[in-house]
Amino acid sequence: MTDALGNPLDFTLTGGQAADITQADGLVPEQPVGAVIADKAYDADPFVALLTERGIEAVIPPRANRTEPRDCDFYKYKERHLIECFFNKIKHYRRIFSRFEKTARNYLGFLRFVAALIWLR
Numbered sequence: 205m206t207d208a209l210g211n212p213l214d215f216t217l218t219g220g221q222a223a224d225i226t227q228a229d230g231l232v233p234e235q236p237v238g239a240v241i242a243d244k245a246y247d248a249d250p251f252v253a254l255l256t257e258r259g260i261e262a263v264i265p266p267r268a269n270r271t272e273p274r275d276c277d278f279y280k281y282k283e284r285h286l287i288e289c290f291f292n293k294i295k296h297y298r299r300i301f302s303r304f305e306k307t308a309r310n311y312l313g314f315l316r317f318v319a320a321l322i323w324l325r
Contacts, residue, residue, distance in 0.1 A: 205231045210286035212319040217312050229254060239263050241284045247274075294318050 205214045216227045224245045232240065232254065239261040247267045252274070255262040263280045266273040295301045297318050305311035 205233075206287050206290050208283070208286075210290050211323055212290060215312065215315060215319070217308050217315075225251060232258070232260070236260075239280060241281060241287075243284065290322070293322055 241263040247264050252262045265276045
């Protein structure tokens with residue numbers, strides 16, 4: 205999760221076989237935010253209902269197989285590139301993209317260190 209400027213706020217580390225949507229509820233902040241911008245992988249009715257219940261705008265394009273497509277503000281959706289830019293920034297560190305750390309604790313620790321370096325740029 206990143207803020208509106210692309211700076212990292214929170215991480216959740218899962219196995220490679222886990223779907224992104226399984227961790228979505230835990231990444232939604234408790235404090236009020238205007239909108240959550242996510243890709244099509246997060247287009248699930250329970251997640252969208254959770255966001256609307258908390259008064260958060262869901263800027264998530266509908267999946268192609270959805271029978272009743274939802275509306276999406278594609279002007280706001282263009283800002284999703286900030287999370288992709290963040291992933292590109294952390295891939296500058298070889299230990300991250302090569303996954304040299306074998307334990308989740310060490311990997312997440314180094315990832316948080318890299319996130320602090322990105323905040324300091």
